[in-house]
Amino acid sequence: MSAESLQFVAGGLTTGAIYALVALGFSIIFNASGVINFAQGEFVMIGGMSAATLFASGMALPVAIACAVGAAGIVGLMLAKFAVGRARRADVVTLIIITIGASMLLRGLAQIVWDKRIHALPSLSGHRPVELFGATILPQSLWVLAVTIAVVAMLSWFFGQTRLGKAMLATSYNRLAAELVGIDVRIVLLASFGLAAVLGAIAGVLIAPITFVSYDSGVMLGLKGFAAAILGGLGSFPGAVVGGLTLGLLESLAAGYLSSAYKDVIAFVVMLAVLLVMPGGILGARTSARV
Amino acid sequence: MLEVTRLSSRYGRIPALAGVDLSVGRGELVALVGANGAGKTTLLRVLSGVQPAADGIVRFENSDITGASPRQRVRMGIVQVPEGRQVFGPMTVDDNLRLGAFMRPQRETNAGLDRVYALFPALTNKRREPAGTLSGGQQQMLAIGRALMGKPKLLLLDEPSMGLAPRLVAEIFATIRALKDDAATILLVDQNANAALSIADRAYVLEVGRITLAGRGDELASHPRVRQAYLGL
Numbered sequence: 318m319s320a321e322s323l324q325f326v327a328g329g330l331t332t333g334a335i336y337a338l339v340a341l342g343f344s345i346i347f348n349a350s351g352v353i354n355f356a357q358g359e360f361v362m363i364g365g366m367s368a369a370t371l372f373a374s375g376m377a378l379p380v381a382i383a384c385a386v387g388a389a390g391i392v393g394l395m396l397a398k399f400a401v402g403r404a405r406r407a408d409v410v411t412l413i414i415i416t417i418g419a420s421m422l423l424r425g426l427a428q429i430v431w432d433k434r435i436h437a438l439p440s441l442s443g444h445r446p447v448e449l450f451g452a453t454i455l456p457q458s459l460w461v462l463a464v465t466i467a468v469v470a471m472l473s474w475f476f477g478q479t480r481l482g483k484a485m486l487a488t489s490y491n492r493l494a495a496e497l498v499g500i501d502v503r504i505v506l507l508a509s510f511g512l513a514a515v516l517g518a519i520a521g522v523l524i525a526p527i528t529f530v531s532y533d534s535g536v537m538l539g540l541k542g543f544a545a546a547i548l549g550g551l552g553s554f555p556g557a558v559v560g561g562l563t564l565g566l567l568e569s570l571a572a573g574y575l576s577s578a579y580k581d582v583i584a585f586v587v588m589l590a591v592l593l594v595m596p597g598g599i600l601g602a603r604t605s606a607r608v
Numbered sequence: 609m610l611e612v613t614r615l616s617s618r619y620g621r622i623p624a625l626a627g628v629d630l631s632v633g634r635g636e637l638v639a640l641v642g643a644n645g646a647g648k649t650t651l652l653r654v655l656s657g658v659q660p661a662a663d664g665i666v667r668f669e670n671s672d673i674t675g676a677s678p679r680q681r682v683r684m685g686i687v688q689v690p691e692g693r694q695v696f697g698p699m700t701v702d703d704n705l706r707l708g709a710f711m712r713p714q715r716e717t718n719a720g721l722d723r724v725y726a727l728f729p730a731l732t733n734k735r736r737e738p739a740g741t742l743s744g745g746q747q748q749m750l751a752i753g754r755a756l757m758g759k760p761k762l763l764l765l766d767e768p769s770m771g772l773a774p775r776l777v778a779e780i781f782a783t784i785r786a787l788k789d790d791a792a793t794i795l796l797v798d799q800n801a802n803a804a805l806s807i808a809d810r811a812y813v814l815e816v817g818r819i820t821l822a823g824r825g826d827e828l829a830s831h832p833r834v835r836q837a838y839l840g841l
């Protein structure tokens with residue numbers, strides 16, 4: 318592989334990992350409730366903006382990041398409790414519209430709480446690029462990949478081993494049966510929004526040092542994450558990771574070898590192609606196989 | 609143990625139950641028979657708390673549980689095997705059973721698993737297989753096993769023999785019988801009225817949301833109206 322293509326691949330994997338984290342949030346909420354949460358991108362923005370402003374106000378970087386992720390988690394819980402939870406008996410379309418409204422509200426609030434300017438967050442370990450087989454890689458890219466791997470490992474432990482995780486999975490497979498064994502599906506809904514918000518915020522604080530952050534930077538990341546989730550198969554966790562990395566790579570290669578003008582178009586082409594050709598996504602056979 | 613008084617329920621504006629009175633005593637096996645759409649599943653759903661009661665009272669062990677959540681009812685010991693089995697398809701047989709014990713203390717789980725695998729040996733070598741790959745009969749055993757993991761005081765069974773081959777139907781009914789002999793309290797709904805009535809202590813006939821006949825199992829099995837409408841005789 319040439320140094321140039323290695324460079325594109327490294328860049329693609331970095332943004333792909335971010336998309337994967339956002340896509341995981343979409344799938345977790347979709348599994349728990351059947352809802353597509355269009356406020357997922359705002360969790361990313363809240364994470365990045367909170368971390369940037371807390372750091373700018375003098376907080377140590379790791380503390381600012383932890384507080385930002387926690388704050389986004391609380392916003393996620395509040396969204397589940399006051400908006401989605403209230404309308405529990407409403408149909409899924411209504412709930413989806415509620416999340417669209419919530420995303421607009423959160424962007425509006427962000428302009429009031431913060432401003433319309435672009436904010437920066439320093440990298441976790443400096444900006445001096447590392448040389449790797451001829452490609453120059455930002456240390457933050459390595460952080461993005463390492464943290465994403467750690468998050469995926471923790472999620473598979475959570476869903477595979479813990480009581481709450483298994484309850485969430487069971488609810489996604491069969492809501493009625495989950496209620497009949499005593500699982501509180503309202504707690505599952507809350508937990509799914511909290512978890513998705515935390516994942517989004519982690520994506521936000523990881524990407525902010527690379528791309529900056531502003532009140533509306535969640536819009537594009539939310540859509541890209543959604544495209545990644547569709548590509549991998551909405552509701553599938555391995556699918557979210559595969560979809561995210563694939564989309565990141567496709568974008569990076571298209572921008573590198575064709576024209577950077579194509580970068581943002583890729584996600585939408587991919588999304589349309591998947592919906593037309595294989596609606597289940599790469600790893601999403603589960604929902605369609607279920608009878 | 610269970611007393612249902614004037615119970616009504618509806619889907620939107622469509623009534624499904626209209627003033628049902630029914631009781632189940634400790635250690636009894638009570639059968640509920642009725643045509644398609646009579647409201648049998650709706651009654652069990654209301655008893656489990658996954659469907660609201662529009663009117664009436666449900667009492668369990670002398671306390672009013674009409675407004676209790678599904679979770680509270682499972683904790684009190686009302687456990688349902690729902691219509692159509694409803695196993696957690698992609699999860700293993702073992703995980704399905706463990707989830708059945710969701711409301712029980714963890715230290716009971718292994719003893720519960722041993723008990724279910726002893727009751728249904730066919731599930732033993734499928735422990736690590738996804739539940740969705742089991743045959744219909746095995747899925748029904750799993751659904752019953754999952755309910756037993758919740759240590760039911762009152763077991764609600766909705767159409768446990770639906771869609772099964774005759775040999776398996778006999779096996780499932782033999783199991784229900786064994787559970788009854790083991791002092792379980794059971795409310796059984798089944799389209800196989802003949803078999804259900806023959807193992808029941810008492811039975812009710814439900815027609816369009818109302819109880820129209822009640823009596824001992826063998827009495828109802830020989831009742832002319834029941835013979836004509838549900839036994840095809």
Ligand SMILES: Nc1ncnc2c1ncn2[C@@H]1O[C@H](COP(=O)(O)OP(=O)(O)OP(=O)(O)O)[C@@H](O)[C@H]1O
Pocket residue numbers: 619622623624642643644645646647648649650651691799
């Ligand atoms: N989800 C629902 N929405 C609207 N109406 C429903 C719903 N479920 C059941 N009903 C209606 O309520 C009535 C009672 O249905 P229920 O499923 O309780 O009958 P059942 O006795 O269990 O019938 P079956 O033998 O077919 O299982 C029927 O008229 C049915 O059409």
Ligand SMILES: [Mg+2]
Pocket residue numbers: 648649650691767
């Ligand atoms: Mg029914």
